[in-house]
Amino acid sequence: MSEFWLISAPGDKENLQALERMNTVTSKSNLSYNTKFAIPDFKVGTLDSLVGLSDELGKLDNFAESLIKRMAQSVVEVMEDAKGKVQENLLANGVDLTSFVTHFEWDMAKYPAKQPLVTVVDTLTKQLTQIETDLKSRTATYNTLKINLENLEKKSMGNLFTRTLSDIVNKDDFVLDSEYLITLLVIVPKPSYTQWQRTYESLSDMVVPRSTKLIAEDHEGGLFTVTLFRRVIDDFKAKAKENKFMVREFYFDEKEMNREREEMTRLLSDKKQQYGPLLRWLKVNFSEASIAWVHIKALRVFVESVLRYGLPVNFQAVLLQPHKKSSTKRLREVLNSTFKHLDQVAAASILDASVEIPGLQFNHQDYFPYVYFHIDLSLLD
Numbered sequence: 001m002s003e004f005w006l007i008s009a010p011g012d013k014e015n016l017q018a019l020e021r022m023n024t025v026t027s028k029s030n031l032s033y034n035t036k037f038a039i040p041d042f043k044v045g046t047l048d049s050l051v052g053l054s055d056e057l058g059k060l061d062n063f064a065e066s067l068i069k070r071m072a073q074s075v076v077e078v079m080e081d082a083k084g085k086v087q088e089n090l091l092a093n094g095v096d097l098t099s100f101v102t103h104f105e106w107d108m109a110k111y112p113a114k115q116p117l118v119t120v121v122d123t124l125t126k127q128l129t130q131i132e133t134d135l136k137s138r139t140a141t142y143n144t145l146k147i148n149l150e151n152l153e154k155k156s157m158g159n160l161f162t163r164t165l166s167d168i169v170n171k172d173d174f175v176l177d178s179e180y181l182i183t184l185l186v187i188v189p190k191p192s193y194t195q196w197q198r199t200y201e202s203l204s205d206m207v208v209p210r211s212t213k214l215i216a217e218d219h220e221g222g223l224f225t226v227t228l229f230r231r232v233i234d235d236f237k238a239k240a241k242e243n244k245f246m247v248r249e250f251y252f253d254e255k256e257m258n259r260e261r262e263e264m265t266r267l268l269s270d271k272k273q274q275y276g277p278l279l280r281w282l283k284v285n286f287s288e289a290s291i292a293w294v295h296i297k298a299l300r301v302f303v304e305s306v307l308r309y310g311l312p313v314n315f316q317a318v319l320l321q322p323h324k325k326s327s328t329k330r331l332r333e334v335l336n337s338t339f340k341h342l343d344q345v346a347a348a349s350i351l352d353a354s355v356e357i358p359g360l361q362f363n364h365q366d367y368f369p370y371v372y373f374h375i376d377l378s379l380l381d
Helices: 013-028 048-090 098-104 116-156 192-200 230-242 255-307 327-341 344-351
Strands: 003-010 033-034 183-190 214-215 219-227 246-248 315-322 370-377
Touching: 003 013, 003 098, 003 255, 013 255, 013 315, 033 255, 048 255, 098 246, 098 255, 098 315, 116 230, 116 255, 192 246, 219 255, 230 246, 255 315, 255 370, 315 327, 327 370
Parallel strands: none
Antiparallel strands: 003 315, 003 370, 033 315, 183 219, 183 246, 214 219
8 A cells, every 4th residue: 555654642651662562553454554663863942833833744745745746746747648757757866756755864964953943844845846836937937838739730630521631732733823714722521432423524614524533531531632623613512512522621731731841740740759758758757846844744643743742852753654445444453442441532532523622723643652654655646
């Protein structure tokens, strides 16, 4: 599973023994794989400041998770046909996210633990905000290019009634620059090819004999040329329609057709040039954002543990990886039984949702006797 539970309990002898019992039970029952989660000693500051940071970190946690999910989706959209290789680009510090979380070490160089907590949080906030700003700008430019290219490609993929003809017709197919003659394009259903060949010359006066030629086909019919005098255009169109032959409104414009081809070539070239740099940027900054996100989880555990267990700072954080979805209920029961002494009311509320926890302003179904945070690495679900 790509799900983790990050918990903490007080670091006194009684609770360290409780953690050992929990590890033994979850291991024997094959409920989860547990590892210690190292968090440095931070400058605590005042309890009032920790309360404010707790709220701020909650919002920052949600923002970071949303950001890396958007970045993961951007990698999928950019890679298009190579979706099977997406996970190779969703790494944190060169390893997959599961390995990074299970072997987490606080990065002292990026986020010095000796700084005040508010400074560390501010650094993380600015970093993630800048990544989001760059993500919006870079993906907007690429997506605009991609949409323009897709629109041009769609024009060449419709049926003969709607698609562009710049890649089908040639100058030699038309009588051009004639004061009297004009070449029309007519769409003929496949079952009517013989009828067209037999009747097109007599649909109207002044149709040039033997002037028809099949220049393109799709699964419904064929695109034929026919040359006639300009003065009978309307009459020919009406008679053709009566026979279920549809004249396609098209006038050969070599400059416009060349412009369309050049635009397609330019867009393909621009997309190819932007693909590599954008994918590299996503890869690097997905890593940076993911690293920052796990550091935010560590900060939340620290702040919440101090607020819950008090000073001096003394707690142990543990990372649990449930083995399967079906075992999470049993795992929760083991944790509740092990740590119910920390908060009897919270423990009771888990068993009975009607129990109210005084002073709790959020859904108490997310509140447990121990500090708990959820990490979900299913970024592409």
